Amino acid sequence: MSMPIFRRLAGEVFKLSRRPHPPLRPLPSHEVRPFSSTVAPQFNFQSAFREAASKSKSHPNPPRNPRRLRRLPVLAAGGGLLTFVAALLQPTATPVPLEMRPEPTPSPCAERAPSDSDDGLPRYRISEVKQHGPGSERPWVIYEDKVYDITDWVGAHPGGEVILRAAGSSIEPYWNIFSIHKSPYVREILDQYLIGRIHPDDLLDGRPSQEYVEDPFETDPERDGRLRVITQKPCNAETPADELAESFLTPNEVFYVRNHMWVPVVEEARADDHTISIELPNGDVKSYTLRDLKARFKHRTVSAVLQCSGNRRKDMTEYARKTNGLQWTVGAISCAKWEGVRLRDVLADAGLSLDDPGDDAQHVQFSGLEAYGASIPIAPVLDPRGDVLLAFNMNDQPLPRDHGFPLRVIVPGHVAARCVKWVNKIVVSDEESQTQWQRRDYKCFGPNETSQDWDKYKSIQEMPVTSAITRARLKELPPSHISGTPGRSGGQANNSDGLEGQVVQLEGYAYSGGGHGIQRVDVSLDGGKTWDQAKLLDDSKLEKGSKAWCWKRWRYEGTLPPATGTGSGEKKTTFVVKATDDAYNTQPEKYTDIYNLRGNLATAWHRVQFDCTGAEKRNQAPKNLGKSG
């Protein structure tokens, strides 16, 4: 099987994108509103795109022979917009799984195009279009059955040159990710660049046959079957609860995966050539290959938890109301040992004064190969105890592709969304990253706030204290009855009643951001009426780093209290856990009081309902149950 042209060219595209770029222009606030209508109906998408369109050199009647034109320096112009892609091209909050099949119902175009030969437009074979891939002088894309020469649009594209990802093929799979494009305004712009149609022989039901359409996720890696997959494309999959309790360092293959887009392809043999550029506030740019980083800077090992801001979002949905985002249970968190170099050492080498970085060095922005971007305040980078790394190893192995191969930022104690994977560009700036993920996501509004003034609150950085029950087992009885997250429905069949007095064993984790250790884990077997303290496991030999960057695993053994009858005849009790960190911050009781539409930071007490009657329902996480040893 030959490698699709896209794959061969992708490397070139992103090599170009690593050229030094001029400082980002500040975005007018209306341009970076969120796009989901439920989130921010006020975003004037039309004017944003039209503004961009008006700045581009319009080509209503594009020349038929591309070779006559010299290639426009789109990358120089568009380069500064690279991170802008994220601000404007937001994936839907819950990514839509991609279906590569053409729609079964014929589109309006499909009815016209094959027979409509009076449009005066040439017909191109798909093989011709493929010649106009990401690295070509004139990149083309297909939409429905039409062919567009986007050469002059790339520089003006609000999302930057990520649009080249689709060059030589259909742009539709990407619009399924960045669904904002599915609007008449975008079509209006695209139509300016129409140069022809696909030859009828290459069409099936009016569109390019699936075999010709690049699947952006085709090159994604294989994943471990134990991961609890929430979306396939992009891959979002949580660590099974059972694995969370099992080990302090989560094995790489079951480390939770949170991808905003596809997984960039970097050949193993060429990994050491991977290049990262560092841009300072004065405009100086210095580039380092991974080989440079490994050879020139002292290696540092830090063990640290990464956690998605949406961990336990599903609980917020169930206990409060609908939230907008991936419905994680307790497994959007994992812990690993990271090896890399300190970002502060690299910044110092690039010319930044660590003692006096200047007033315009307030934030450190990161961009990844797939166009994701985010930033952090500079303080943890400057602080040697902040342990911010450019990491290349994870649990003594090279980073797996899903986790940023060959290079990833690790910001211990901060939300994982700032730990940019496949990082290839760092900018020290006086402002936050312009991306959507930095400015229009990963924030928490008040429980009543339905209209979201994104500038009002800071982006999530350090994480608040949280905890979860990841496994519950009866000590003496056969595999039994647990419901709630993990596994809200009933457990395996058990005909015995009266589990009162039986010994139950609970396991779980507790974690707080900002380097705060866990002080105490309170457990209740009766829904919060009475409390006891769990035993904290001593994993100190595996804790590496200047502060408490890891979770604390805990165990608890207690006697089941009398169950409470419910209307349906079931008898249940609720296990509850809450943690307190060493700043004595503790978790809120209810989800309703911290509710936010995006379902971020669902840190309310974690509750697991335990069914004492043994109603025969399959548990969502059956491995969680079983007689203890």
Next chain:
Amino acid sequence: MSMPIFRRLAGEVFKLSRRPHPPLRPLPSHEVRPFSSTVAPQFNFQSAFREAASKSKSHPNPPRNPRRLRRLPVLAAGGGLLTFVAALLQPTATPVPLEMRPEPTPSPCAERAPSDSDDGLPRYRISEVKQHGPGSERPWVIYEDKVYDITDWVGAHPGGEVILRAAGSSIEPYWNIFSIHKSPYVREILDQYLIGRIHPDDLLDGRPSQEYVEDPFETDPERDGRLRVITQKPCNAETPADELAESFLTPNEVFYVRNHMWVPVVEEARADDHTISIELPNGDVKSYTLRDLKARFKHRTVSAVLQCSGNRRKDMTEYARKTNGLQWTVGAISCAKWEGVRLRDVLADAGLSLDDPGDDAQHVQFSGLEAYGASIPIAPVLDPRGDVLLAFNMNDQPLPRDHGFPLRVIVPGHVAARCVKWVNKIVVSDEESQTQWQRRDYKCFGPNETSQDWDKYKSIQEMPVTSAITRARLKELPPSHISGTPGRSGGQANNSDGLEGQVVQLEGYAYSGGGHGIQRVDVSLDGGKTWDQAKLLDDSKLEKGSKAWCWKRWRYEGTLPPATGTGSGEKKTTFVVKATDDAYNTQPEKYTDIYNLRGNLATAWHRVQFDCTGAEKRNQAPKNLGKSG
């Protein structure tokens, strides 16, 4: 009026106590248990004191002529024990206000002593005892009508040489502070040093007349009448709620006062001679006068909140159950601008390597002139952004005496108990301060934990997020009805019913430790059913420092919801406030879930009951009420 001998000699005592001391010996754990029987009944006070007694040179038959003996080097021996005083001599959790009058009922001694001349002991005039004050060769103390020569006991005294504070006078006022001494075991020890009795002419009802007894608090400063006094001796007084809301920087005269003992006397004219010793892990000691500090180190200004760990303890008592400690409402918190020098600069000058301080530099211990002591981890001291100061000015004035004149430690973001006042000694060590206040207080146990394993939890350092309502006013009506803290009983009379629909104005503060800014303040006028956000005041011009060390003042205006009837016919609604900091930690809902016997960190949602019927009760904080302008 002549200055009492005590006052003249006090300076000498503490000058001696500033001599460099050998490193503290680690205390056997049984020696540093708490003393209140409700807190730690397991403390073997008898054996601790007896062990000390056995090490002292016993004087069952002391020589009658003290002058024949050379003075024993008690200070050299006892010096290392200076901070030990705090470990062993714990004031009662709620200090007993001192009554200097002799007990009205005659003591057993009173019946015997005057006429009992067959004990063979000499009779001393009080004027003679006064000759044996803190600076004398042979210090004496009086207990009841008896005179003791404690020269040989000072070096063995578990509390160190603070015992000299009582020399030349009665020891009883100090035993009223350090009430542990009121036990037969202590009397047994003391009795070994009996040398005589007070002459009957100087006795009133069998004890020294009050005019002869030194009041340890006699030299305490005058306080502002607006302070809400909880105890007079030692002085513990909170800022009135009205003043909290009024200004960002709390004026010095109403800044809350938290004293564990008396206020040391340092003459203004000699303040610059005040000397602080710095001891490094290698044993090196370097001393600096205040003059040195001011002249040799760069001055730094930081505005920061100080807050007692017991702030709002009264709420925990009322909403959960009895707590052990000063019953603060919302005013054990204030904010000031502090000027001083960075402790890190001084430590560097004293010889500590800031880059590589060594593994035995883990904690920084502070001792004050009055024998209080505490410590902090070294990290915030080393961190230039930690802003840890040796402060000499407060709101552009020299420190008031109540706040540490002439020198105080300021550890922004940490509990005020670590901001040692009247600081005269700093030790960089591999362990925490040995004091009671560091190891057996200022910790939080779980809500169920009645037996307190003090080694289990870390001492409180950084503070968790909290908030409070400090003022509530009706916008349109005359002064009205507020109950709850502040002011749990009803407000002024108001005969109109049906305040529903009226506009109420709330004011207050929100604060989080560790340099975390306040992100959001949620307010509810209906007991937490619905929420809205308060307006955060912009006090940024007054915020000085590397991180968010200050509180955020907030204002809220909303419409009164329908009141809920109570059993007694009253109609009430409850105002609630909760804050979220920039790590998105938020406050717990209920006090019961964070209950701890010491009542520390009562950070549950702050609730104020509002009486909608206008029952005529005086408010505890009437200034909080009134029609707004």
